[in-house]
Structure formats: structure tokens, C-alpha cells
Amino acid sequence: MPLTKKEVEHIAALARVRVSEDEKETFSKQLSSVLDYVNQLQKVAAEGVEETAQVTGLENEMRKDEIRIASKETRDRIVKNFPEKDDDLCKVKSVFE
Amino acid sequence: MLNELTIIDAHEGLKKKEFSCEELTKSCLEQIEKIDKNINAFITVLKDSAIESAKKIDTEGNFDNYLAGIPLAIKDNMAIQGVRTTAGSKILENFIAPYDATVVKKLKEAGAIFLGKANMDEFACGSSSETSYFGPVKNPIDLKRVPGGSSGGSAAAVAIHECIGALGSDTGGSIRQPASLCGIVGLKPTYGRVSRYGLLAMASSLDQIGPLTKTVKDAAILFQAIAGKDPLDSTTVERPAEDFLSEIEKDIKGIRIGVPKEYFSTEMEGLDKEVRKRIEEAIKKLEKLGAEIDDTVSLPYSPYALSVYYVLMPSELSSNLERYDGVKFGYSNRAGKTLLDNYMDTRGEGFGAEIRRRIMLGTYALSAGYYDAYYKKALKVRTLVLQDFLKAFEQVDCIVTPTSPTVAFKLGEKVSDPLSMYLSDIYTVSANIAGIPAISIPCGTAKPKDGKVELPVGLQIMGKHFDEPTILRVARNFEIKS
Numbered sequence: 254m255p256l257t258k259k260e261v262e263h264i265a266a267l268a269r270v271r272v273s274e275d276e277k278e279t280f281s282k283q284l285s286s287v288l289d290y291v292n293q294l295q296k297v298a299a300e301g302v303e304e305t306a307q308v309t310g311l312e313n314e315m316r317k318d319e320i321r322i323a324s325k326e327t328r329d330r331i332v333k334n335f336p337e338k339d340d341d342l343c344k345v346k347s348v349f350e
Numbered sequence: 351m352l353n354e355l356t357i358i359d360a361h362e363g364l365k366k367k368e369f370s371c372e373e374l375t376k377s378c379l380e381q382i383e384k385i386d387k388n389i390n391a392f393i394t395v396l397k398d399s400a401i402e403s404a405k406k407i408d409t410e411g412n413f414d415n416y417l418a419g420i421p422l423a424i425k426d427n428m429a430i431q432g433v434r435t436t437a438g439s440k441i442l443e444n445f446i447a448p449y450d451a452t453v454v455k456k457l458k459e460a461g462a463i464f465l466g467k468a469n470m471d472e473f474a475c476g477s478s479s480e481t482s483y484f485g486p487v488k489n490p491i492d493l494k495r496v497p498g499g500s501s502g503g504s505a506a507a508v509a510i511h512e513c514i515g516a517l518g519s520d521t522g523g524s525i526r527q528p529a530s531l532c533g534i535v536g537l538k539p540t541y542g543r544v545s546r547y548g549l550l551a552m553a554s555s556l557d558q559i560g561p562l563t564k565t566v567k568d569a570a571i572l573f574q575a576i577a578g579k580d581p582l583d584s585t586t587v588e589r590p591a592e593d594f595l596s597e598i599e600k601d602i603k604g605i606r607i608g609v610p611k612e613y614f615s616t617e618m619e620g621l622d623k624e625v626r627k628r629i630e631e632a633i634k635k636l637e638k639l640g641a642e643i644d645d646t647v648s649l650p651y652s653p654y655a656l657s658v659y660y661v662l663m664p665s666e667l668s669s670n671l672e673r674y675d676g677v678k679f680g681y682s683n684r685a686g687k688t689l690l691d692n693y694m695d696t697r698g699e700g701f702g703a704e705i706r707r708r709i710m711l712g713t714y715a716l717s718a719g720y721y722d723a724y725y726k727k728a729l730k731v732r733t734l735v736l737q738d739f740l741k742a743f744e745q746v747d748c749i750v751t752p753t754s755p756t757v758a759f760k761l762g763e764k765v766s767d768p769l770s771m772y773l774s775d776i777y778t779v780s781a782n783i784a785g786i787p788a789i790s791i792p793c794g795t796a797k798p799k800d801g802k803v804e805l806p807v808g809l810q811i812m813g814k815h816f817d818e819p820t821i822l823r824v825a826r827n828f829e830i831k832s
Binding site for chain 1: 445447448542584585653657675679689690701703714726730
């Protein structure tokens with residue numbers, strides 16, 4: 254079932270990714286063909302099969318609730334990477350309208 | 351030429367003072383300077399710091415550790431503090447990593463030298479290293495062809511002796527497939543063996559860092575140096591201490607090697623006839639070495655593995671890449687009025703087409719109304735693929751298959767048809783889904799359908815969880831005795 258242009262626009266908005274008008278056309282075809290392929294999964298009988306999210310079988314890997322102080326170099330580099338800053342505060346546009 | 355040495359031979363030479371680390375490092379740097387404009391294996395070359403580190407190692411004079419003084423290439427999705435780390439993407443074009451990945455820290459402690467950051471498919475999404483923002487990588491054997499991906503830079507650099515060894519990462523075949531296409535060795539460890547702290551995550555339940563090297567023993571050495579439980583990565587597993595070299599040359603008489611019927615049937619489409627011949631010859635060689643070949647082994651869910659992968663991987667990717675939003679680091683387009691505009695523009699411009707396609711695939715598979723049919727279903731079929739292997743490993747000790755259905759294909763051949771590119775991964779994805787270790791080793795060359803020059807073919811050996819020793823041993827025996 255091919256993805257419509259509207260669906261592509263909806264997904265792009267959810268994913269916070271701009272897609273150009275041309276790309277909407279191309280992506281819709283390409284994504285549809287991939288989805289067609291992975292739809293094979295519908296053929297598999299898997300009732301009662303448990304889901305495997307990760308293969309290690311590890312559970313509840315805990316650590317002490319202690320602060321690990323980053324080195325000054327690490328902290329400086331993090332601040333240096335801010336696209337916009339005010340002293341060493343990261344500047345962002347307002348989240349709420 | 352010093353840059354043509356293996357890790358072991360370079361190590362011996364350094365210990366015996368036949369040459370200095372500075373000479374070895376400069377030999378690699380000269381090769382990079384000479385040919386990388388044609389190969390494009392490196393995004394960043396660390397010439398000054400490599401020479402500086404080399405001089406320091408020479409002064410200290412301690413070459414006990416196998417990796418002391420060994421010049422390596424590091425795939426550009428692993429953080430080296432103070433060094434530009436791009437993941438092959440415009441969105442991180444000028445991003446300077448604030449910390450070291452654990453594997454980098456371990457290699458630094460061992461005394462290894464970092465020559466530079468290897469080029470790759472953007473965010474490790476690809477099988478050809480063509481999607482890099484910094485231009486495609488070329489296969490050193492035929493510059494009109496791809497080296498494979500996504501660790502194409504690492505593979506090409508090793509193949510053409512720009513470095514003595516390299517690190518790559520493998521989520522669906524990204525170490526093994528380029529190793530196969532470039533004629534070198536590539537190992538994907540068991541999931542949980544190597545810390546992913548500092549690896550820019552693609553799919554967290556599938557990613558593993560591993561070595562790309564000239565020989566099997568080199569791969570064992572580099573793997574040994576980076577493996578181990580890490581408190582900074584809670585998916586790493588505590589394992590008893592092991593020496594991966596100690597039994598590597600023990601013979602393989604009586605080792606049961608499975609050849610799964612599904613991998614050689616028409617259901618796994620696209621296996622090239624010439625590639626198939628090399629694999630069959632390789633299997634016969636293993637039999638001559640005393641292994642028992644079992645072709646009754648069956649992995650019935652194999653034909654679904656690629657579908658499982660292309661649902662789970664984009665889903666995890668879409669989540670992992672949310673952090674690239676131009677807020678705290680990286681490319682940031684703030685021209686738009688609202689925060690939402692900034693997100694859309696930053697990510698729309700910062701990410702290439704393949705990344706945006708995969709993010710959208712993942713977003714779709716995880717969205718309301720589709721989550722059960724796609725993501726949840728894929729998780730269930732993942733269990734079935736895993737169980738296939740667990741059952742098979744009751745019957746055999748390891749499994750061999752082709753690594754790639756074809757030899758290196760031409761640049762540009764598959765870029766406009768994502769699905770045909772995805773089919774390159776058909777033999778490699780199962781190992782990531784099941785979390786088992788897998789190695790690709792060279793097993794001859796074959797003529798492509800569209801050319802005269804023969805190109806490398808890779809044999810893949812998959813093993814039980816944490817049984818790197820067996821697959822290394824089979825690989826090593828094949829390497830020296832064939």
C-alpha cells in the first residue's frame with residue numbers, strides 16, 4: 254500500500270525533519286517499496302512469541318546515585334559546542350508560545 | 351614499506367628497535383598524503399598529534415603492549431576528545447567531541463597512535479560509504495567501485511596500507527561487508543563485548559564496535575584491547591578473563607561447521623554465481639582441514655531477518671537521532687521564527703536523504719496504529735531468528751555463509767534504489783539481530799558481472815554468543831593453511 258503525500262508530510266512533521274516538495278514524491282515511492290518488503294513480517298505466525306528488545310538478558314544494571322564530575326576540558330568543550338550562548342548558558346528559542 | 355606491516359610484525363619490529371614508532375607513523379601518513387585524495391578514506395587526518403604521540407612513545411620506549419606505537423584509523427562515529435567527530439554528517443561537520451569513547455580511552459592507554467577519523471556512510475546508514483557528507487570512499491582495488499559500508503573508510507584504509515589496523519562499527523554488517531569487499535578481515539563481536547560509550551549510536555540493540563585488520567591474529571589483538579565490561583555502558587556483559595590469541599592456531603579437526611540451506615537457496619535472492627563458487631571452494635578447504643561440514647543445518651526464519659532489521663533499525667535510529675536538533679551542539683539553522691521551524695530546518699538541511707528516509711521509516715513503524723504491526727511484530731520475529739541460531743548451535747559449533755551476495759559494485763549503482771542497497775545486507779543482519787559474533791575473512795576473488803578485474807570475496811563465520819575463540823580459530827586455520 255503506497256504512502257500518500259499527506260502521510261509523508263505527517264511523518265516528516267512527527268520526525269521534525271523538513272522534506273522538500275520533490276522529495277515528498279521520491280520518498281513516498283522509496284518508502285512504499287521498503288514498507289512493501291518489510292510487510293513480509295505479516296506472513297510470520299508469531300502468536301505467543303515473546304518480544305526480544307535486547308539480546309544480553311541483562312536486567313536492572315544499577316549504579317550508585319553519585320555524581321561523577323566531568324573534567325574541566327570536557328565541560329569547556331561542551332560549552333564551546335553551544336550554537337548560541339550567553340556566558341556559559343546555552344541559548345534556545347522559547348519552548349512555549 | 352613500514353606501513354604495509356601487520357600489527358604483529360610492526361609490534362615485533364618496534365620491540366626489537368628495528369624502526370621507531372615515529373618512522374612507522376610517518377610511513378602511514380606519507381601513504382595517506384600520497385593516495386587518500388583518490389580514496390577519500392579519511393575525513394580528518396591527525397598528522398601533528400600522531401607524530402607528537404609517536405615521539406612520546408619512542409621516548410618512553412615501552413613496547414610490551416601489542417598495540418603500543420601502532421598507528422590506527424578510527425571510524426568517525428567514535429569520539430576522540432578534542433577531535434572533530436562527524437559521523438559522516440553535515441549536522442556534525444564542526445562538532446568537537448568533548449570526551450573519549452571508552453574504546454578510544456583503552457587504545458590510548460595501550461599506546462596506540464590515531465592517524466585520523468575514517469570516512470563512513472552518514473550515521474553508519476549504508477552499505478557503500480556513498481552517503482557521507484564528505485564524499486564517497488573508493489575501493490582501492492577498483493576506484494570506480496564502492497568499498498562497502500558503512501565502515502568503508504576503515505576498510506579501504508587498511509586494504510591500501512594507510513594504517514596498520516582500524517576500528518569500525520557494525521549494526522547490520524558494516525564491518526564485515528566492507529571487509530569482504532576490500533579483501534581484509536573484519537570482526538563483529540558478540541553484542542555486549544565492547545562498550546558503546548562514545549559511539550554515536552545508530553541502533554542501540556544492534557551496534558557493536560570491532561576491528562578491521564590485515565590478518566586474523568591482528569583482529570584478535572585489537573578485539574582483545576577494546577573488549578570488556580564498562581560501567582559507562584550498561585549493555586556490556588561481565589566476562590571471565592580470556593586470551594583470544596592463546597588457542598587461535600589450535601587445529602580445527604572435528605569442529606562442526608554448519609552450512610545453512612536457506613543461505614544458498616533461491617529465497618535469499620541475489621547470490622552471485624561466482625561468489626557462490628568461492629564460498630563452496632572455501633567450505634571444501636575447511637573440510638580438508640578436518641572440520642565436519644553439516645549442510646542439514648536449517649535457519650528457517652533467515653528470509654525474514656532483513657525485514658526484522660529494516661523495521662527495528664530505523665525505529666531505534668529515529669529515536670537515537672532525535673538529539674541532533676541544533677539546540678546544544680552541531681549544525682543549527684536558527685533563521686526560522688519558531689523552535690519548530692528551527693528543528694525542521696536544522697534536521698532537514700543537516701541530514702542527508704538516506705538518513706531522513708530511515709528516520710521516517712522508523713517514525714512510521716513506531717507511530718500509533720502501526721506500532722503493533724511493524725515494531726512489535728519485528729521484535730517477535732527477532733526472537734524467532736535468535737531461536738533459530740540457538741537451535742542450530744546445538745548441532746554445530748559455527749556457521750559459514752557468504753558475507754556479501756556480490757563483489758564490490760560500481761559507485762552510484764544502488765544509490766537511487768534504497769531497497770536494492772538494503773539487500774546487500776542479507777547475510778550479515780542476522781548476526782546483529784541475534785547478537786552473535788561474526789567474522790569475515792578473504793576467501794579469494796571473483797569476476798563481477800560488469801567488469802573484468804577480479805574482486806575480493808569474503809567468507810563469513812558466525813559463532814555462538816561469546817564464542818569468538820572458535821570463529822577466530824576457524825578463520826586463522828583457513829587463513830594459514832589454504
